Amino acid sequence: MEMKKWENADNYMGGDYTEYYVIYARTRDSDNLVNSNYAAFVDILKEYPIEENTFRHWACGWVEAIMIHEENITDEFKLRINDIYHYLEQYPVLDDEDYSRREYDEALEAIENASNGLTKTDIPDSWREEVFTALWDMGSYIEEGYVKQKDLIKVLKELDFYDIETWEE
Numbered sequence: 001m002e003m004k005k006w007e008n009a010d011n012y013m014g015g016d017y018t019e020y021y022v023i024y025a026r027t028r029d030s031d032n033l034v035n036s037n038y039a040a041f042v043d044i045l046k047e048y049p050i051e052e053n054t055f056r057h058w059a060c061g062w063v064e065a066i067m068i069h070e071e072n073i074t075d076e077f078k079l080r081i082n083d084i085y086h087y088l089e090q091y092p093v094l095d096d097e098d099y100s101r102r103e104y105d106e107a108l109e110a111i112e113n114a115s116n117g118l119t120k121t122d123i124p125d126s127w128r129e130e131v132f133t134a135l136w137d138m139g140s141y142i143e144e145g146y147v148k149q150k151d152l153i154k155v156l157k158e159l160d161f162y163d164i165e166t167w168e169e
Contacts, residue, residue, distance in 0.1 A: 039095070052067075107132055
């Protein structure tokens with residue numbers, strides 16, 4: 001991984017960034033790992049004159065890039081950014097806590113979406129977390145927002161969250 005100088009595409013009609021280097025970028029469709037690393041880059045490099053720029057893109061909606069003007073690239077900055085890139089070659093996550101939180105939040109959202117209409121109305125506010133724990137304990141993992149429906153219904157029944165009157169009449 002290395003910084004790359006901005007290149008204007010033939011059909012690019014935005015501002016002139018030809019004197020900038022792209023440090024890291026994400027798109028509207030980036031996964032939790034890329035979004036977490038993007039946030040970590042911004043935090044780690046906050047003492048440097050970096051810029052965050054957003055560009056509309058016909059294929060992916062938008063691209064957001066962390067950039068630095070070539071005049072602001074010091075030897076200290078080069079060492080820092082190369083250390084970060086080298087770290088990422090060894091281990092893909094810059095901030096384990098942030099990445100884990102993003103994955104957990106996505107899992108809770110997936111549980112809520114997959115449970116829509118299946119649960120009773122009088123369940124505790126912590127029901128999503130309880131369902132997550134029960135699914136995890138049984139080895140049913142939520143991947144990329146997908147919850148196995150069979151496992152979800154089993155857990156909802158075990159926790160007495162399943163609306164049996166609606167679904168098993």
